[in-house]
Amino acid sequence: MYLKINQVSKTYHLGETTVAALRNVNLEIAKGEFTALVGASGSGKTTLLNLVGTLDTPDVGSIWIDDVDVVKLNEDQKSVFRNRKVGFVFQSFNLLPVLNVFENIELPMTVNSDLTPEERRDRAMQAIKDVGLEDFIAHVPDRLSGGQRQRVAIARALATNPSLIIADEPTANLDSKTAHMIIDLMQNLNQKRNSTFLFSTHDEKLMSRVSRVVRIADGMIADESRK
Amino acid sequence: MIFDSVFWKMAWRNLRLHYRRSLITGLAIAFGFCGVVLLGGYMMRMENYLKTQGIYLSHSGHISIYKKDGLQKHLTDPDLYSLTPEDQQKILAATRSLKSPPVFVARYLHGQGLITNGCRSFPFFMTASEGASETWVRTHPLTQFWTPELLALKKGKGFWENETPNLNSPNSNSPNSSSIVVAYRLARLLQKPLINGDANEDLSASDQIVSDCESESALATVRSHSGIQLVGSTFVGGLAAADAKISGHYTTGLAMSDAGAILVPLDFAQSFYGTEQVTWMSLFLGERDIAKVVAKNLRKIFSERKLEFDVFDYRDERINQFYVGAMNFVYVMMVFFLVLVCGVVALSILNSLQISLLERKIELGTLRSVGFTRSSVTSLFVREVFLLASISVVAGGTLAFVIAGSINAMNLRFPLVGTADEIQFLLKPEPWLTIATGSVFIAVACLTCYFECNRRLRASVTSLLEYGA
Numbered sequence: 001m002y003l004k005i006n007q008v009s010k011t012y013h014l015g016e017t018t019v020a021a022l023r024n025v026n027l028e029i030a031k032g033e034f035t036a037l038v039g040a041s042g043s044g045k046t047t048l049l050n051l052v053g054t055l056d057t058p059d060v061g062s063i064w065i066d067d068v069d070v071v072k073l074n075e076d077q078k079s080v081f082r083n084r085k086v087g088f089v090f091q092s093f094n095l096l097p098v099l100n101v102f103e104n105i106e107l108p109m110t111v112n113s114d115l116t117p118e119e120r121r122d123r124a125m126q127a128i129k130d131v132g133l134e135d136f137i138a139h140v141p142d143r144l145s146g147g148q149r150q151r152v153a154i155a156r157a158l159a160t161n162p163s164l165i166i167a168d169e170p171t172a173n174l175d176s177k178t179a180h181m182i183i184d185l186m187q188n189l190n191q192k193r194n195s196t197f198l199f200s201t202h203d204e205k206l207m208s209r210v211s212r213v214v215r216i217a218d219g220m221i222a223d224e225s226r227k
Numbered sequence: 228m229i230f231d232s233v234f235w236k237m238a239w240r241n242l243r244l245h246y247r248r249s250l251i252t253g254l255a256i257a258f259g260f261c262g263v264v265l266l267g268g269y270m271m272r273m274e275n276y277l278k279t280q281g282i283y284l285s286h287s288g289h290i291s292i293y294k295k296d297g298l299q300k301h302l303t304d305p306d307l308y309s310l311t312p313e314d315q316q317k318i319l320a321a322t323r324s325l326k327s328p329p330v331f332v333a334r335y336l337h338g339q340g341l342i343t344n345g346c347r348s349f350p351f352f353m354t355a356s357e358g359a360s361e362t363w364v365r366t367h368p369l370t371q372f373w374t375p376e377l378l379a380l381k382k383g384k385g386f387w388e389n390e391t392p393n394l395n396s397p398n399s400n401s402p403n404s405s406s407i408v409v410a411y412r413l414a415r416l417l418q419k420p421l422i423n424g425d426a427n428e429d430l431s432a433s434d435q436i437v438s439d440c441e442s443e444s445a446l447a448t449v450r451s452h453s454g455i456q457l458v459g460s461t462f463v464g465g466l467a468a469a470d471a472k473i474s475g476h477y478t479t480g481l482a483m484s485d486a487g488a489i490l491v492p493l494d495f496a497q498s499f500y501g502t503e504q505v506t507w508m509s510l511f512l513g514e515r516d517i518a519k520v521v522a523k524n525l526r527k528i529f530s531e532r533k534l535e536f537d538v539f540d541y542r543d544e545r546i547n548q549f550y551v552g553a554m555n556f557v558y559v560m561m562v563f564f565l566v567l568v569c570g571v572v573a574l575s576i577l578n579s580l581q582i583s584l585l586e587r588k589i590e591l592g593t594l595r596s597v598g599f600t601r602s603s604v605t606s607l608f609v610r611e612v613f614l615l616a617s618i619s620v621v622a623g624g625t626l627a628f629v630i631a632g633s634i635n636a637m638n639l640r641f642p643l644v645g646t647a648d649e650i651q652f653l654l655k656p657e658p659w660l661t662i663a664t665g666s667v668f669i670a671v672a673c674l675t676c677y678f679e680c681n682r683r684l685r686a687s688v689t690s691l692l693e694y695g696a
Contacts, residue, residue: 055596055688076600083598090692094593098240103233108597110233156597 001064002031002196003052003164008061010047010219021047022058023219029198029212031163034190036207037200039216045200046168048216052198053086053166054078066163083112087157089167089199093149095141095156101128102137105156112160127155130189147178151185158189167199171206183209238610245586248579253619255575259568260623260668261630267664268631268656270561273643274554276650278515279373280480281547283364286335286354287539288509289518290525291546292318295535298545301506302339306462309336309504310536318508318536321528327517329510333360336496337506340459340467342409342489344417344449346440351413351457351489355496361387364511374480376650381411383422383475386492405495406474409455410488414476418446423453423472461501469499478648481549518542565664572668573675576612580676584608584683591684592691605680609673616672620665631656 005027012019022044029035037045050056051063054070063070066085073081082088095104106124109115115123128134131151141149150170157165167186171179183206190197207213215222242249281287293301297308310318315334322329336355341348364370365378365387386406406423414420421428429451437445453473461467471491479488497503510525512518518540526538544551584591594604631654639652684691 050689053596055692079595079598079600082596088596090593092589094589094596094692096237096590096593098237098244099233103236106233107594111598111600111603160598 001028002033002066003027003029003198004064005048005052006062006064008048008051008058008063010044010051010056010058020219022051025061025219025221027214027221029196032190032194032196033212034187034197034210035199035212035214036210037198037214037216038202038207039200039222040202043216044219045216047219049166049168049198049200052164053088054082083108083160085162085164087160087162087165087195089150089153089157089165089170091169091172093141093146093153093173095149095152097141100138100140101133101144101152101155104141104152105159108156108160123159123161124155127159130158130192131155131185145178146174147181150174150178150182154182154185154189158193158195161193162195164196164198167197169200169202171201171203176205179203179206180209234607234610235614237607238614241611242615245583248582249615252575252579253615253622256572256616256619256668256672257623257626259572259575260620260665261627263565263568263664263668264624264627264656264661265630265654266561266564267660268627268654270557271655271657271660272653273557275369275373275655276643277547277550277553278541279369280377281550282511282515282541283367283370284374284377284480285547286333286356286364286509287541287546288329288333289512289515289541290329290510290522291507291539291541292510292525293507293537293539295537297506298537298539301337305338305500305506306502306504309462309502309506310334310508311504314534314536315505315508317532317534321525321532321534322510324528325521325524327512327521329521330513331360331363331511333357333364333509333511334493334505335507335509336493336500336502336504338459338496338500340457342413342417343456343458344419345437345456346445346449347417348458349413349416350487351409352484352487353489353491353496355491355493356387357493358387361385361490376648377478377480380408381476381478382414383408383424383473385475385477385490405469405471407455407471407492407495408475408477408490409473410479410485411476412485413487413489414473416486417455418449419453419455419473420450421453421473422476423474425453428452457499459499461499462504463501465501467499467501469495471495480648483549515541565667569667569671573671576616576672576675577679580608580612580679584680588691592688592693595684595688595691601681601684604684605677608680609676612672612676613669616669620668624661624665627656627661630654 005025008022008025009020010022012021025048037048039045047056051058054073057071068081070078070081096107099107102124105127106120109120109123128137131154133148133151133155136144136148141152144152171182174182186197187209189195212224212226214224282289294308294310294314300308319332322332333356338353338355340351340353342351370378385408409417432448432452435448437448439445455471455473457469457471459467477490479485493505512521519542522538522540529536529538539546541547542551591604635653640649641652642649
């Protein structure tokens, strides 16, 4: 199994209030699966994605990705792990405004000392082709539409050749037509690169497009379905 | 990563993106640096003025050599605590064996007594030197550059003028050895406005004895000629007395000594005090930074040869009390202002960073999520501050040099505390000091950024990625 979540719980303390975001979550995802996490706002989707993406640490439990217990990694090791193994796509794209399309996509690779500048360039160019943005290579994010920005964000996530791509509500800020295009793109890339995709959404229309849907409610896995 | 151009590009573009904030922070650094450079320029002016005055015009040289305990006791027991001709030869021989021999050696005699105009007497402090060495000192490029105000006599001519210094024979005697130069304030006390050879001088009046100093004509008689009398005690305790003519009025450069100083030819002083001895010998070196080392080597040579001489370098407060005291004060002030301005720069950077880090919180989170470590994110911000501080320092330094050049061209004059006369308000920022101070500024700015970014990046990545938090 590529991703294995064992008895993971996470509690947030907001002043005197304690919020149990996740409670004893168990989940297994195979290599190359295209999985949607669905649930209402505050159900714990983002918390689970953050934990899987090593952006946060669970209070209890373990998370294994590609045979690595990521909970036990220190901060710098987590950074390297994210850089080599995980790609992120954010709801608000999170592109750097001072960098153009190419530079935004190349950025995560600049901290990978195993890559030569030529390899970085080739990978960035390939990712740009994969998302169909060859004509916008020198554009800064401000001059792109929402859909184009999200495609840049996907290309940035793909350029490092990660085995896991995490997307937190990637279509939430897009109109439905563009949202479907983005999902199509993600599915194509999933098949082409055999990367594991895990993304959250509360768009019911999108759920019919994915092979596996995991429902989450009140911090627990409520049910799941496969096509 | 350090040399990766994309990070420098990001830094530069971020500065441009937030150009108003960058401009304001940059101006704070530039003006602060400009102020420090100008202050440094003033400090260099003061230091060089006082140092040149001390080394050359107060005749202490870079190194001065006295008989053992001679500095303290040469006035009370001059015969025992002055340098005999044999001592002088031994000192010259020792200087020749130095790795960095002096470029010039001068001999000086220091004495005291009373100077009188026939009616009133005042204590004098005599410095006697050879004409050749006085000429060498007064034509030296450093004295010409830093203390031109002190070189020109207030009136008349010095006994050293019209002589060519003979470096091989610094003992050459002055041809006009009964002409002396008195400090201009002492000349005023003595009621001696005229100098020897003045067209208005009444030569016959110098032979007259003023019998009634209270009479109206007495003052006119005293003022009508340049003659004075010196009275003192010879080296062996006898009476010393001599007539002399005032050939010029000069300034020592120091207010405290201008009311009693006289400068006389060495042979005149030796004749007056009945001695062949001198009080000290001064060594003038090619570069002043080696004075301490040369003094140490000289002490070692004297010790090996069992010679009992005291050696002082010009930074010794027993020799150049005013210079050492004034510069200590100036250094403390300089450090105080440097710390103050660096503090302001650090706070400006901190203030700007606080806003910048808050605005770019999501960017920090994004960078962390795509694999940047805390230190690599910090290095991005440090690059921005480095660029901003470097540009500001170059701009501030350039502005400082322009201001200094303009002020110097105005020839403003001011009385420096403790000095005898007004000096030009010169600002002479030293390139090496400017570069050193600029480096300190850049380092302070970068360190401030480094610590603040590190502090901010201790937050979890998820909290950095939260909007509005």
